[in-house]
Amino acid sequence: MRMIKPLADLYEQLRRLPGVGSKTALRLAYHIIDKPDDEVKQLVQTLLAAKQQIKLCTVCYNLSDQEICSICSDKTRDEKLICVVEQPQDVMAMERSHGYKGRYHVLHGVLSPLDGVGPDNIRLRELLVRLRISEVREVIVATNSDVEGEATAVYIAQLLKPLGIEVTRIAHGLPVGSDLEFADEMTLARALANRINM
Amino acid sequence: MRMIKPLADLYEQLRRLPGVGSKTALRLAYHIIDKPDDEVKQLVQTLLAAKQQIKLCTVCYNLSDQEICSICSDKTRDEKLICVVEQPQDVMAMERSHGYKGRYHVLHGVLSPLDGVGPDNIRLRELLVRLRISEVREVIVATNSDVEGEATAVYIAQLLKPLGIEVTRIAHGLPVGSDLEFADEMTLARALANRINM
Numbered sequence: 001m002r003m004i005k006p007l008a009d010l011y012e013q014l015r016r017l018p019g020v021g022s023k024t025a026l027r028l029a030y031h032i033i034d035k036p037d038d039e040v041k042q043l044v045q046t047l048l049a050a051k052q053q054i055k056l057c058t059v060c061y062n063l064s065d066q067e068i069c070s071i072c073s074d075k076t077r078d079e080k081l082i083c084v085v086e087q088p089q090d091v092m093a094m095e096r097s098h099g100y101k102g103r104y105h106v107l108h109g110v111l112s113p114l115d116g117v118g119p120d121n122i123r124l125r126e127l128l129v130r131l132r133i134s135e136v137r138e139v140i141v142a143t144n145s146d147v148e149g150e151a152t153a154v155y156i157a158q159l160l161k162p163l164g165i166e167v168t169r170i171a172h173g174l175p176v177g178s179d180l181e182f183a184d185e186m187t188l189a190r191a192l193a194n195r196i197n198m
Numbered sequence: 199m200r201m202i203k204p205l206a207d208l209y210e211q212l213r214r215l216p217g218v219g220s221k222t223a224l225r226l227a228y229h230i231i232d233k234p235d236d237e238v239k240q241l242v243q244t245l246l247a248a249k250q251q252i253k254l255c256t257v258c259y260n261l262s263d264q265e266i267c268s269i270c271s272d273k274t275r276d277e278k279l280i281c282v283v284e285q286p287q288d289v290m291a292m293e294r295s296h297g298y299k300g301r302y303h304v305l306h307g308v309l310s311p312l313d314g315v316g317p318d319n320i321r322l323r324e325l326l327v328r329l330r331i332s333e334v335r336e337v338i339v340a341t342n343s344d345v346e347g348e349a350t351a352v353y354i355a356q357l358l359k360p361l362g363i364e365v366t367r368i369a370h371g372l373p374v375g376s377d378l379e380f381a382d383e384m385t386l387a388r389a390l391a392n393r394i395n396m
Contacts, residue, residue: 003290004252004261004262004263004267004268005263006244006247006248006250006251006252006263007248007252007261009244009247009248010244010245010247010248012244013240013241013244013245017226017229017230018225018226018229019222019225019226020226024217026287026290027216027217027287028215028216028217028218029248030285030286030287031215031216032245032248032249033248033249033252033261035249037249040245040246040249042211043211043245044242044245044246046204046207046208046210046211047208047211047230047238047241047242048238048242049204049207049208050204050205050207050208050227050230050231051230051231051233051235051238052204053204054202054204054205054231063202063205063231064202065202065203065204069202070202087228088228089224089228092201
């Protein structure tokens with residue numbers, strides 16, 4: 001038995017979403033068909049509204065529903081301190097820690113020559129422009145600690161050195177509350193190398 | 199940092215979908231915002247089309263894009279044999295087995311007094327009407343083998359007995375290819391009780 005076309009179409013669309021396999025896609029499709037009309041309409045409207053209203057902050061390139069995002073327009077936050085992250089999600093993660101009171105810069109990607117992503121494909125040029133027009137004391141590079149993230153961090157450090165701006169990297173080491181016994185070798189080696197005075 | 203409203207709205211909507219937790223909802227939301235406009239439009243249109251075009255077959259209550267579904271209008275299938283299932287998904291599963299050439303009846307639910315689902319809340323009345331107006335030899339009850347499915351099966355058997363129609367239940371036992379060693383007690387007990395002559 002072949003699926004009826006409207007169902008098959010919906011299934012195909014849902015399967016393209018990240019983290020949605022064929023079983024979840026089918027389950028979602030049946031769920032949506034089963035939903036009352038007005039609930040589906042609401043879902044669709046929310047989706048379109050999000051797509052329409054959310055743009056990138058013209059300063060830091062974080063997601064925003066205004067020209068300048070709430071962080072960039074918050075005068076209480078240190079504008080001389082910029083934390084560079086890969087994605088808008090990372091801003092949210094940083095904010096959840098409540099440990100940072102500076103501004104952000106969202107690259108929207110990471111250098112990855114194998115995938116054809118070079119310095120021009122992420123918001124690096126915008127970072128340089130920003131550093132030139134405003135007085136920044138320190139740039140904290142908080143890209144992920146995978147190969148691409150590390151390479152991007154090194155690239156940014158070299159790029160900013162001539163500008164006389166302090167470039168720092170967030171610390172890597174043992175997660176708080178974790179057992180030494182179960183730490184992987186890479187993390188442990190890094191935790192040792194980056195030990196600090198007590 | 200609070201999420202900007204259009205993002206928070208989208209996240210809330212996505213989180214209501216089955217099997218979508220808070221992390222997946224956030225991931226999906228960011229993915230959708232990142233998608234090109236026309237792809238989001240296509241997703242939305244497919245969603246609305248599915249919702250609009252898919253109705254229930256007026257004979258068996260399976261999902262259909264026509265008044266009578268492709269199975270009910272297939273003259274090569276035995277119309278005197280009806281397999282009763284809980285959901286449209288179950289029809290798909292049965293069809294995948296290629297072992298059944300009769301018709302179906304989709305209950306769209308299962309008796310569950312604790313959830314307030316009684317005989318009038320599932321398509322049982324429609325089954326009775328159908329059995330009255332057409333000549334049916336056998337009804338195979340293929341509800342799930344959980345408590346509600348079993349109770350519904352027993353209820354249907356008692357309901358149809360006075361009509362002089364043979365009511366059967368699909369077999370439960372060891373899954374094909376499985377190890378006896380790892381079978382749970384309930385399945386093993388059932389497999390023993392339902393043993394057949396070789």
